Amino acid sequence: MSENIAKKDQGAACPKVAILLCTYNGQHFLNEQLDSFSAQSHSNWQVYASDDGSTDTTLQILRERQQSWPGQPLEVLSGPARGFAANFLSLTCNTDIVADYYAYSDQDDIWEADKLERALRFLQSVPSDMPALYCSRTRLVDTENNEIGLSPLFNKKPSFANALMQNIAGGNTMVFNNAARDLLVEAGEGLTINIHDWWVYILITGCGGLVHYDRHPSIRYRQHPHNLIGMNSSFAARYKRILKLWHGHFKTWNDQHITALRTLEHRLTSENRKIIDNLIEARQKKMISRLILIKRCGFYRQTFLGNLGLIFSAIFNKL
Template sequence: MPSCTHFDALCANRPKQVDGALPKVAILLCTYQGQCYLAEQLDSFVTQSHTNWDVWVSDDGSRDNTLSILEDYQHKWGIDRLSLHFGPNKGFQANFLFLTCNVNIDADYYAYSDQDDVWEVDKLARAVKWLESVPQHIPALYCTRTRLVDRNNNHIGFSPLFSKPLSFSNALVQNVGGGNTMVFNNAARALLCKAGANLPVVTHDWWAYLVVTGCGGKVFYDSKPTLRYRQHDDNLVGMNATWMALFERFCMLMQGKFSHWNDGNIAALRKLHENLTPESCEILEHFVKARQMSFVTRLMYLKRSGIYRQTLIGNLGLIAAAIFRKI
């Protein structure tokens, strides 16, 4: 993984190109009741220094003015720049996977987008620069740290800065990248499409991290925030770094939700068994066996799997989950 300083230098030295020569980025935007902040997000696409992009929107049954806003922008930009579709009405995870697997979308790279953030001007440029450094046949996923803002777009902090290696052993028990920061290549998308849109996974972004790391791909976590992640009462998924959020997640763990999420992820990974690396297959089997064993054997297999989370608190929670058989 290149250092942030080295990566910044690469971005600064990026050659100037006309739009036609720039790689095409398909922005995969999922919407639902998004009228309050959607226009600001769409406007931030226009400010991107990487200008070769189009937007594919999947709306999941909005009853507010979301569709009117999208139609206004489609009229202003043209239907070649913004394509509007209707999702499966099964929640944000199903909506994102539905859009990911849309066979009509063809680009060099694909960027997930929420409806209520604001992208910094270099978000796509930084992602594309790193992705271009990876051979096209290797699955590649770019994600970043985020700047947290309130409902009025005022800075309130940053998302956690992760420093441990990004790997399948980490992905099995934690997602490090928010979907709103993720950009990936065609090799990664091919795997996501192969697995399909109807999967029992809890989130599309955690699934992307699992697939790319498990199938021998590369993941880059950019420590420079490239978007303003809006925190508000209507967030479907917000930051979980506060003490209250951590307590709520511990309660969810004790209720068995973490174990249920792992059930879904493991079932989905079985669909890509032939694409998983031998090392990933071994890690996964140790993890699966550990979840079925008695206490001492469970801990032994968990140690063999090498699973870990990015923070001390996270790893303590992982130990608690193992002890109480909630993993």
């Protein structure tokens, strides 16, 4: 067997994962997250940290970790300084980053030791030309890493009809393959998108890809006052979502997603192009016609209360 073939076989047995880490003033929890990378049962990974202009010791922590990880390179990049979504998209679309799979990471969580192993178990079962995304439930912890609960358990199948109405895939749990990454690169990093992980879920399902929601928590999701996006299952968080819905935030996000999808309309499945066309038409109709079209599209959210909110959105044309 030649040396090149041997290397190829070794790569197939232990694929490389690019960990796409976005940082901004993360000095308090960053070391614990980096330690959890080192503890992964899947050992072939490389960290690409995009810092969005930290003014604390975040960059110092990253530089020190570069020195202590001679066998696990860490590359530090400068983010676009336009918020976390733009930062993640800039990493995703950076074609200098080449790997077999890509994992998003926040700066303040803690990965379970088998997080990458579980993700790759699914992703390696999918044909390489099929866009595929792994995501999971999360274990909620406080600032001291004490467990305080679990994220909601979603039982309904991931789909485009769900993705347009709800994001079930927390970016901090996401791992995806090169076929999915190619779609994201083609869509580009200059999109007006408020929430990057929601966009990933929408795009991959819209283009006929596979999404696996793991019921087993893959990370310890730290809840603290400085979270840009924390867990949204509390009563206060639900009340905030209702207010955002009423004030048109959900409609604005749908505007953004529809506009972004138009850039890759040729990649959408024929069925999903019809769904988008029906959604656009429904938003222009009067209430009864709008409800009929929404029903025809088969839109749904994962919970009973979520579906009540969806009906409310349709009635008052807040979609």
